[in-house]
Structure formats: C-alpha cells, structure tokens
Amino acid sequence: MQLSYKSCKVAENINLSEDIYKLKVEGDYDIKAGQFFMIKSLNEEPILPRPISVHDFEEGYVSFLYQKKGRGTSIMAKLNVNDEIKLTGPLGNGFDAENIKGKIAVVAGGIGIAPMLYTVKSLKNCDIDLYVGFKDEVYEVDEFKKFVSNIYIATESGKYGYKGYVTDIFSPFEYNAVLCCGPEVMMEKVVKVCRDYATPIFVSMEKHMACGIGACLGCTCETKDGNKRVCKDGPVFYGRDVFINA
Amino acid sequence: MQLSYKSCKVAENINLSEDIYKLKVEGDYDIKAGQFFMIKSLNEEPILPRPISVHDFEEGYVSFLYQKKGRGTSIMAKLNVNDEIKLTGPLGNGFDAENIKGKIAVVAGGIGIAPMLYTVKSLKNCDIDLYVGFKDEVYEVDEFKKFVSNIYIATESGKYGYKGYVTDIFSPFEYNAVLCCGPEVMMEKVVKVCRDYATPIFVSMEKHMACGIGACLGCTCETKDGNKRVCKDGPVFYGRDVFINA
C-alpha cells in the first residue's frame, strides 16, 4: 500500500463553539470511515504530528473537527486560509462500513462525535440513531440530521436534552450493532451494557501517538489477543476485545 | 531606567527585494538613533529573540528593515498584518546624535543600511552624504533622499553605480565624522582609512545575542578598554576602540 505525506492548503478553519474548531483542507484521498490523519503545522514545535479523525470528506476536501487542548491543537486553531499543513494518511483500519447492516446506534461523547459524520454517511442501507453527550455546549449535531433517524442528546449541565450522561439514555436494545467513540470511561460503560444485550460494539480508541503508522509501538493498547497498535491495528476495535473486564 | 517587554501588533510586513523585508509595528517609544529591539515571534522556536535595529520611527509606529537569514528572520518574514510579536527595547547606546555636527558621512554595507534611516533623520544641522554598497540589488536608498545631500552607490555586480565595494569609493576627506554599519571586514577598512585622516568614526557592531540587555555576557567584543557588551555598552563604539589593529 502506498501512503502519502504531503502539504495541503487550508480552505477553512472556523471556531464552532468554545474550544471546538472545524478545519477543512484541500486534498484528494481514498478514505474509509473512522480513519484518521497525522496533522502537523509547519512550525518546528511541537515536533510530533497529532492524530485527528476524518470528520467529513467531499470531493477534494477533507474536514476535521477538533478540540483545542494543548500545544498541537492550539497551533491548529491559529491556522489561516491558504496556510499549508502536512498531512500523513489516511491511517488506521476504520469502521468496517461494508459489513455493518441493519439498525445501528452511534454513541459519541463530546469530541468523540468527530469521526462519526463521515461514518454515518458511509453506512449504506442502515437505520441509524445518534446518541451524543456533551458537557454543556452542543455542536455539529445538526450536520447529522440528514443521515440519521433519531438524535438523542444529553448534557452534563442540562443545557440541552437530558441532564446527565449519554450512557444514561442509551440502551442497545433493538440495535444490530453499536459504534462508539468518546472518553474511555464512557466507552467502557457502553461496552458493558452491550455485553448484557449481546450486541456487537465497535469502539474507536485513543492513545498518544508518535509515528501513526505502526512503527514505534508507542500507541499500544492491551487486547484479549495481546498488545495491538491503535494507529495501525485500530483505532477501531471490537469493544469486548479491549474492555476485557467490562 | 524602565525597559519594556511587550506585545506589538504588526501593521505591515513587506518584501522589498530578494531577501529584504520591512516590518512596521505599532508601538510608542522614546528611541535614540542606532538603538535596537529584541524581536520574538509567538512561536516556541527559535527560543531566543533576534536583535534588529530601529530603521524608522514615526508617531506610533516602529519600522525594521531586515534580511531573511536563518530560523528567526524566516519566521519574521511570515508575519501577517495584525499578528502579535514581542518587543524588548529600545536597547543599546545608539549614536550620540546630539553631539554629531558638521559634514557627516554615513557608510553602510548591505543590510547595514537598516539603522541609518532613523539616524540621518535624527542628525540635526548636519550635512550628510550616504555611501552604500550592495551585492546586486539596491533597496531603500530612495527613502534617504530627503535627508542627505549626496548618495553614492556601489554594487559588487555592477548592476547599479560603481562596480566594486563601497570602500573603494569612500574617502573621509572633508568629513567631520563618519557613521558606519556593515560587515566587519568593511567596517575595519573604513576605520583604517579614517585613521589616516584622523576623522572620528562610529561603528555599529554585531554579535550573537541572548539577553540583549547586558546580563549574559554573550555578546562581548574586545575593545582597547577590555571586553564590552555590544548590547548594552554598544552597539555603537568608536571605530578605533574596537578595530584596534586597523
């Protein structure tokens, strides 16, 4: 397989909500739902690129939804239109969209919603419900309306939807499969309840990364089959393979 | 004395010629001719600010003329209008404009012309001639026309003016004082010829700097009175004090 590392031009970089940004860059790729890119600005620091999921992809443009956290994402937040950034990818296994069928629940926590837009667009012949939890502000949910049947929102502050966690309002009952991305504690809870219903669940894992392509073994996660590389063998795993004790 | 370290907004940053740029920032200061600022972009790298002379100063705006050389000046070259940069200064002794009188020669080599515009503006009741040498392209010379009587240009390529070095066309004969900035070899030559005519000459020295304020002793230059700090005791010295063997 041929992988690309190249300069891409920023077409848009907008602040959606408090610390949430959407970045659109020029680029033509063959992308699977749930894959990610390693993104690096031209600045010398930080030295490592940052893994960011494909949020959306339309002819000639890749979009990313990201949260400003530390050194890397702060620099991303300052990018202007026409700036160049370096992209490596697309990377990772992604969701096996071809083989996911029937009534599907997508469960996302906060910025875990990022990989899910292109994912719901990629799922063919599925009936999808979106469950999503936020701390306070709700963002990007409207984009999903065209592609899903129902949207269930929880906010910790109670500002929108149910007051509490998304795990409080989600039940795998009736779903053929569940796709999940968010904080580990949340994913673990979802895996647990899916186990009770014997519902297949796919989780997208997150680890600190250096190479992003499987060479450094820095991003391993323990699975029932031993250590796996999140960047290459993942980021998508069967929920029960990684949350063994859930 | 109170020194300032503060953020300033970029008002203009234009490419004048090949690797020559002019940067204008908002800022109100009390500046003496020949002083400089330590300039640092908000990027983490390079870690040290760079010393750049005041090229011009008009109510509310400080201008710098700089040559893109390495890491620091390359980042400066990418600054956009409204970007913030950090300025420490004004620093150094500067030219003693108050006490310079009569017929004056300003001799500059390449980017050594940078400190001279504000300098010629600051010299009151003087009759000034400008001698300036370039490799090939000539820049910024027109700005001097209003403030000097004669302009003599030399280029190594012969593209404009005399073909050769500025030191070939300059003689201190008839001048009361000479102000000089450029490569060390060139300044040394000018000091030598001034010695022959017993003409007072002031040179602006350049050394790698870290603190810029006299604390680290990294920028010392040997003088007839022992080591002096270019940043604090200079950058302007009596030519014969530093080019002892000239």
Add this chain to the structure above:
Amino acid sequence: MAGMCLLMLKTNICKVEFKNPVIAASGTFGFGEEYSAFYDVGRLGGICTKGLTLNKKEGNKGIRLHETRAGLINSIGLQNPGIDCFIENELPKMKKMNTVIIANLGGGSIEEYAEGVKKLSESEVDMIELNISCPNVKSGGMAFGIKSETAFEVVSKVKGYCKKPLIVKLSPNAENIVDMAVKCCEAGADALSLINTFKAMAIDIYKRKPVFDNIFAGLSGPCIKPIALRMVYEVCKEVNVPVIGIGGIESFKDAIEFIMAGATAVEVGTANFINPMVCLEIIDGIKKFMEDEGIKNIEEIRGIARR
C-alpha cells in the same frame, strides 16, 4: 552523473557496503515495512530492526510516549516478537528490501545476549547492533551500559559467539563515554554506535505523579543533538573502529556535523516521526551539500572538524 552521486556517498563499515551513510535507527522504523508505504526503503544505507530479545516481550504498561520541547520521551520497553519469530517472519521480508539489515539486540543477562548473538549469527542479517543501553526495561541492558567494566564483560563474551560484524550501541548514561568506548573496542567491538536515549522523566502535575509507570524513560529527538554530537566527537578521537553517530539528527546539516565530528555513518530515529520522508531528504541533502561544496568523496570531510 547519477552514478557519480551514488559513488560519492558509498560507505563501508566492517567490510559491509552501505549505499550511503544514512541508517534508520532501531525502534523508530519497525522492521521497515511501515515506511515502505512512503518510499522505497532500499534507498537507505541500512535499517536497524526494532530491539530484539531472545523471547517475545509485551513491553511496558501505561503511557509510552510523552512529548517534550524538541524531544520525545518513550517507554516502549522493547516490545518485540522474539528472535526466532523475527528470523522466521520479518527477516525474509527485510532481505528483499535491498539495503543493509542490522539486527538490534537487547538482553537481560550475559547469557541471554550470548544466546541471541548465536541465533542471529546463523541468520541472514548483515550486522548485529548490541544494545547495552536501553533505559526502559530492567533487562534492556542499560545496566551493562553504565560502567565500562560491565560492558567489557558482556561484549567480550558475546564476541566469542558472533559471526557477524558486531556494533556496540552505547548509552549517554555511561559514567564515562570515552572510557566505555575504548573498553568496548578492547572487548572486540567491530564498530560503535552512539547514542541511545537519555534517562529522563516527566511529572503530571495534576495527577501529582510521574507520567510513566516505570518513572524513568528515554529521551530522544532534536533536543539531545548538541550532547550526542559532543560524545561522538570525543569517542571518534579515541577509537579506531567506525563510529555511527546517533542523536537528534533531523536534517542533512545535522548528519554532516556528525560526519565532520568523525562518524562513518549516522542513524536517524525520532525525526522519522516528525517527517516520514526525512531519511531520503537527508540523503539528498548530503548529496547536494557535497556538490555545492565541491566534495567528491565523503571521506574528505570525515572528522575534518577535529583537525
């Protein structure tokens, strides 16, 4: 012309011929496969494998990577499939890559090193790099890389079983890097490579505890270059075997500095993560530098900064 360019970069270490002096460093390049997705790794001078041990290792738990200013701290812990599995599954693929294959060998005891060297000696690897310097596992060999006497012992023993050119990889944590180098040569090292990572740490101030489960881990990347270069310079002055310079190399300029300090070749590690094409860019950069400076053969500048 292209032929001439290739010629001028050709490098020999212990009679093994390298197309050019740029080698991918152990632990940063897997077994070469991943980077083959970016370019033909046959253009490299060589590839050092991920550190191998006699038996398979799962590596360390907890966070394994932490970025610092111009650096990376890693606590991988020599995760690897074991020598047998390497020889069976990875080496055949590597042999097709058309570059020099250097097996990097870690170990927890002299016996384990010796056993490993025996097995690798019977394999098709071109050279063995003895890692007596991994700070990330008790059995990673760093204990052997601190005191010269201990290093002397392990290298002497291993050398007896070694049928491949033996490179000994030194740790910057050695008490005295020059003495260490000299002792390793006395013990039979055919070449030296230095440096491995610095013992370092980071603390998570919100969790109020060390970032790494093992507390300490290894620092690499551009930040360490000025110290690595100094060590290579000092060692090259005192030994007669070829020295491979390692530590923070991220551009052709860095590589040339190491060569001018006396290194015969360089290994590039962390920089591969910053830019996956970096090794090729370094090779091209060296070539262009030599052309611009009128250097016909890299030997002309090797160690020139020492004169």
Add this chain to the structure above:
Amino acid sequence: MAGMCLLMLKTNICKVEFKNPVIAASGTFGFGEEYSAFYDVGRLGGICTKGLTLNKKEGNKGIRLHETRAGLINSIGLQNPGIDCFIENELPKMKKMNTVIIANLGGGSIEEYAEGVKKLSESEVDMIELNISCPNVKSGGMAFGIKSETAFEVVSKVKGYCKKPLIVKLSPNAENIVDMAVKCCEAGADALSLINTFKAMAIDIYKRKPVFDNIFAGLSGPCIKPIALRMVYEVCKEVNVPVIGIGGIESFKDAIEFIMAGATAVEVGTANFINPMVCLEIIDGIKKFMEDEGIKNIEEIRGIARR
C-alpha cells in the same frame, strides 16, 4: 488575601527565608541590575550572582552563544570582575534589592575556592553557591564536578572556611549524580543545586570546524529539562539537605514538576532570555496553581511524585 498568598509560597533553605521558591540562576541574571529595568527584582525568591572567581576574568574568546533546538550553548567562560570588585561595587547595590543574594563561586584549584569562600564569608552575601560544574573554563571547576571523590575533597576543604550556608552546584556531567550528591553532603554541603549545563558542541559545516574556540561548551534551556528533572528526582530521594532544581524551567508547570520531584526551590536561567518577565510569571503561575488545586502550603506537594 495577598498576605496569605505570600505566606503559602514562603520557603526556607538552611534557615534563610525566601519569599518564594523562584531564584534567578547564575550567569543569566548578571548582578540583578539589568532585570531591574523590567520589574522589581525584590519580588524574586533570590538571585544567584554571575559566577565569581578570586581574580577578574575576561572570559572566552570567539563566539560565545549558539542556539540549538529548544536550547542554548554558551561559552562565556566565567567573565567576572573578581570577588573584591564584586563585594565593593556590586554587592551594596544587590543588598538593596530586598531579596536573598547568593554568591556563585567558581575556581581553578582547591586553594582558590577556599580563598574565595573566606572572602565571601566576610561579606554580606546571604549564601554561597559553590560551582564545581562549569564546563567552559579549565579553571571553572568542572573537573571537580565529575568524580565524587574530587568533589568530596574540595567541598570538605571549603566547608572549613565557610561561614555562610553552603550550596554545592552539581554538574550533569558527573559520572554518577546520586553518588556525587551524597558525597557532597557528607563533605558538608548545606544544600545542593542542580543542574549546571551539559557539555555539548556544535560544528559549523561551512567552516568545517567547531563553532566554539574551546570546542566544547555548555547546553542549557528547555531541551534539557527532562534529564534535569530526572536527576533532581533521583538526588532528592537520596539526600536529606534541601535541593534547588535547575534546568530548562520556563513555566510554572516546569517549576511545579521540580517541586513535586522533591526540590525545595528552583532556579530559572535561560528562560530569562526568552522572556525577561518569566520569573514573575512563574511565581504568579505557582500561586494560581496552588489556589486552583486547593494547596495551602507548598510543603503539601513537595516530593509528592515520589510517594
């Protein structure tokens, strides 16, 4: 409230009271005068003077500064006016700065150190920091900072003449930093500070020779922090005297890391060049961190990462 904030940062080292644990590092802050142009240096915990020697020194020739990735290599070479001149001209001004004054003392021989300590003991400096670790001059003391036995000797001797609290400043180039620390304490050090700069170098590839006339020079700045922190952590575990953490500190986060590793205070060096206000920003940052995290006294978190 302001009073409370001050209280919670108060730090004692050898019965000398510091307003807060942030000290300007030797060689980066002159004699305090230059930075007084930016802010009231009386707000600092303390100031270490530029390294002093018995007699005036002109320092090194050639290039003295070279920037690297997240670091600075310097070859100042202990340029200073000599102890007598310091006591006469600089100290009176420093005493008015209303902060703890620490005299940093270099030397080329045990006798020179002893003579220096005697003179400083009769002066009004609050403490003496014995620099056995400057890599930039033959007589800068680094020779004393490599082997523990040599350090033991110089510290024992000096201690006999010292009437001020004696801080011994350690070099990261020491063969064994923990052993070095222990030996210096046995020899009578009242406190330790670490680390000084790393022996490093750079080569000008166009001139084909080392950048510095002395070939080697000292590396400081953010790049060295992960190694410095590790050394401070290791030393704090093994000694009972107060330890001042130094090395690449550029933010309150870095300072807190050193304190959580066990440091009683920190010194800030190169970061002053990056941002002349950095010491104040670090003090304010520590204060805010403690408020946010509900820490009433800095003792609560000192060494907490070791538990």
